[in-house]
Amino acid sequence: MKVISIAGEKGGTGKTTVAVNLAVEAFHDGLKVLLIDADIQGSAFMFHETRQETKTGGFQTIIKPSKTLHRQIQDFSNFDLIIIDTGGRDSSVFRSAITASDYVIVPIQAGQFDLWSLSRTVRIIEEATKFKDIRAKVLLNMVIPRAKIVKDVISALKNAEIDFFSTTLGLRVAYREAISAGLGVTEMNKKSKASEEVRNLWQEVKKWANLG
Numbered sequence: 381m382k383v384i385s386i387a388g389e390k391g392g393t394g395k396t397t398v399a400v401n402l403a404v405e406a407f408h409d410g411l412k413v414l415l416i417d418a419d420i421q422g423s424a425f426m427f428h429e430t431r432q433e434t435k436t437g438g439f440q441t442i443i444k445p446s447k448t449l450h451r452q453i454q455d456f457s458n459f460d461l462i463i464i465d466t467g468g469r470d471s472s473v474f475r476s477a478i479t480a481s482d483y484v485i486v487p488i489q490a491g492q493f494d495l496w497s498l499s500r501t502v503r504i505i506e507e508a509t510k511f512k513d514i515r516a517k518v519l520l521n522m523v524i525p526r527a528k529i530v531k532d533v534i535s536a537l538k539n540a541e542i543d544f545f546s547t548t549l550g551l552r553v554a555y556r557e558a559i560s561a562g563l564g565v566t567e568m569n570k571k572s573k574a575s576e577e578v579r580n581l582w583q584e585v586k587k588w589a590n591l592g
């Protein structure tokens with residue numbers, strides 16, 4: 381069982397979008413996947429409800445905005461992969477989700493506010509690593525091609541020695557439309573740019589987290 385949380389203090393960076401799309405990829409790759417929605421907003425859970433209406437299914441989703449997730453996680457050891465979608469605040473639920481994880485993916489948009497918020501998130505993850513070996517990587521999301529700010533943010537990440545995925549996700553309407561349909565972007569249109577990005581991201585995540 382590997383536990384990956386999608387986390388970050390900042391709201392609206394794409395955590396739920398990344399969580400559900402990775403869950404879809406992992407399921408199509410043959411893994412037994414559990415998606416835990418640890419956000420009281422319940423967005424990932426609602427995505428799954430929509431998904432079930434379309435009879436796509438494929439993985440289990442539960443809502444558990446719990447402060448003791450790090451202890452409860454062992455109850456789900458029959459899954460190959462657990463993806464935790466967290467809320468965008470520094471709460472005890474958020475900290476518990478990080479402590480429950482082996483790996484943390486932090487989606488950010490390329491912007492100064494995101495970098496400021498990222499340094500706080502990194503500190504929280506570092507605190508948790510005192511108790512457990514947790515690895516974290518940043519994912520650049522909603523990237524606008526050729527924007528100078530993207531290059532600046534990448535330089536800032538390198539200077540701060542913060543690890544990041546070489547795959548980035550572009551700002552694309554496909555990500556929004558797929559959520560409304562209860563689908564992963566690869567299920568909606570295999571040939572879209574968003575599909576290519578998500579497939580590349582899944583390959584990177586799989587290697588990083590030793591998922592076979």
Ligand SMILES: Nc1ncnc2c1ncn2[C@@H]1O[C@H](COP(=O)(O)OP(=O)(O)OP(=O)(O)O)[C@@H](O)[C@H]1O
Pocket residue numbers: 390391392393394395396397398419421423466467468521522523549550551552553555556559
């Ligand atoms: N790459 C993308 N391209 C276009 N829209 C995106 C992309 N990623 C996310 N979005 C959209 O941005 C909005 C915020 O995304 P999402 O809900 O996944 O963020 P979040 O980090 O989970 O937010 P919260 O902190 O509220 O939980 C949503 O409308 C989503 O559809």
Ligand SMILES: [Mg+2]
Pocket residue numbers: 395396397419423465466467
């Ligand atoms: Mg969310």
